Amino acid sequence: MVHGLGSFFGVNRVAIWRHPGSAWSVPVAPLHAQVRQDGTVSEGPWVISPDVAWVDGGDVLVLDLRPPYRGLPWRLSRSAAAIWECIAEGMTLTQIEDEFAALDDLDVPDQIRSFLDDLAGRGYIALRDPS
Amino acid sequence: MTAQPFALAESSELAHALVARVLRDHGIRALFLKGPVATAQGLLPQRVSSDVDVLCDPSQMRQAEGVFDGLGWLRYHGGNSDMVAIGMHATTFVIPGWPCTVDIHNHFPGLLAPAAEAFAMLWSRRELVTLAHREVPAPSPADHFAVIAVHALRNADGAPPLISQPTLRESWARLEEAHRSQVPHYARSVGALEPLRSVLIDLGGDPGPVDQRFAAELTDWNAVRERPGDSAVLWASRWRRTAWRDRPELVFRAFWDISMDRAQRPEQWALASRRERVSGRIRRSARGIRQLPRAAWALARRARKSE
Numbered sequence: 001m002v003h004g005l006g007s008f009f010g011v012n013r014v015a016i017w018r019h020p021g022s023a024w025s026v027p028v029a030p031l032h033a034q035v036r037q038d039g040t041v042s043e044g045p046w047v048i049s050p051d052v053a054w055v056d057g058g059d060v061l062v063l064d065l066r067p068p069y070r071g072l073p074w075r076l077s078r079s080a081a082a083i084w085e086c087i088a089e090g091m092t093l094t095q096i097e098d099e100f101a102a103l104d105d106l107d108v109p110d111q112i113r114s115f116l117d118d119l120a121g122r123g124y125i126a127l128r129d130p131s
Numbered sequence: 132m133t134a135q136p137f138a139l140a141e142s143s144e145l146a147h148a149l150v151a152r153v154l155r156d157h158g159i160r161a162l163f164l165k166g167p168v169a170t171a172q173g174l175l176p177q178r179v180s181s182d183v184d185v186l187c188d189p190s191q192m193r194q195a196e197g198v199f200d201g202l203g204w205l206r207y208h209g210g211n212s213d214m215v216a217i218g219m220h221a222t223t224f225v226i227p228g229w230p231c232t233v234d235i236h237n238h239f240p241g242l243l244a245p246a247a248e249a250f251a252m253l254w255s256r257r258e259l260v261t262l263a264h265r266e267v268p269a270p271s272p273a274d275h276f277a278v279i280a281v282h283a284l285r286n287a288d289g290a291p292p293l294i295s296q297p298t299l300r301e302s303w304a305r306l307e308e309a310h311r312s313q314v315p316h317y318a319r320s321v322g323a324l325e326p327l328r329s330v331l332i333d334l335g336g337d338p339g340p341v342d343q344r345f346a347a348e349l350t351d352w353n354a355v356r357e358r359p360g361d362s363a364v365l366w367a368s369r370w371r372r373t374a375w376r377d378r379p380e381l382v383f384r385a386f387w388d389i390s391m392d393r394a395q396r397p398e399q400w401a402l403a404s405r406r407e408r409v410s411g412r413i414r415r416s417a418r419g420i421r422q423l424p425r426a427a428w429a430l431a432r433r434a435r436k437s438e
Contacts, residue, residue, distance in 0.1 A: 053263035053264060055264075057140070061141055061145060063148065063263070069202055072228050072229075
């Protein structure tokens with residue numbers, strides 16, 4: 001099962017067996033709390049939602065714990081796993097982009113923003129409360 | 132990209148977090164035992180765990196089973212199986228798509244106090260352990276040692292010396308001194324002191340005065356321990372704990388339910404041919420009938436010795 005988060009990030013939904021009646025898709029929350037006026041993702045930093053469990057063993061596996069509890073973990077590998085770790089460490093967007101600056105690819109910042117936007121939209125991350 | 136394999140080693144902590152969340156959201160009190168929980172508490176070394184062990188508030192066991200049924204999680208021994216009714220200590224669920232299983236315990240063998248009493252004690256001393264970056268409730272380290280110890284004894288050969296079991300020795304060594312000193316008192320409170328008496332002495336602990344409560348339960352425990360792996364003794368002790376109205380189901384499960392036969396796993400039995408299942412049932416029934424007198428004698432002998 002492959003979801004369209006881009007091959008650059010190596011994001012896969014782990015799928016062995018789909019039980020009849022189970023839902024693959026994760027509810028998508030509104031993005032407005034996470035985005036700037038110009039439509040791009042906020043500068044951050046973010047916190048990982050308490051509705052998400054995750055383990056890091058090279059790849060990162062992310063599990064949505066919300067009802068209906070039928071989701072299977074998402075596998076984040078390579079760059080996606082690295083960005084997730086950056087988020088967990090409390091980095092801002094600029095800091096995350098700096099982490100990938102060595103790649104010297106004009107598309108990378110856009111892909112990072114797109115990935116963060118997707119995570120925020122799924123409710124997996126939220127802006128850290130400044131207080 | 133293709134779908135990635137979902138390894139057992141990756142699944143365990145996530146499954147703990149998922150089960151904890153489901154139970155919490157439904158207001159069900161439960162403690163997570165053994166496996167990665169014990170590892171996180173420093174009681175056991177890191178190793179791959181194939182299941183999630185949960186001790187549920189016995190008064191909420193039916194509710195928990197119903198919640199899991201409602202989520203489409205599958206009872207390992209079949210949709211109609213009722214492990215609680217026949218005195219089994221746990222109901223095993225398979226979460227579709229997950230490589231690990233979930234064992235939800237209504238009591239824990241070796242904790243001889245009434246299940247509700249033992250759970251209340253463990254719950255009152257619980258702590259939160261972080262797995263997969265989420266908190267799950269677990270017994271206190273001293274309580275957890277007692278749980279691990281009775282579990283190790285139940286599955287061990289009955290021959291002494293008990294101290295030779297590396298699991299127990301290592302777990303004891305990993306306990307902080309303050310927690311070690313709590314073990315006898317805590318074990319007494321859940322009825323595990325007598326099962327663990329010789330172990331505690333071997334480990335250098337002081338179990339204190341004999342706990343004379345739970346004599347009948349201790350008789351069953353010792354009978355099972357004397358004959359490790361003897362399923363007839365296990366079934367006979369379940370018979371003693373099962374209400375008359377549930378005994379027909381127990382007889383059915385003991386002699387006829389092929390999914391409980393250890394020659395194959397339940398899912399293998401489900402795929403077996405009709406002929407294989409019938410011959411397996413006949414073998415199981417014949418074995419059960421053959422072993423029954425010996426099991427009854429073993430329990431009776433144990434009872435006489437403990438009087």
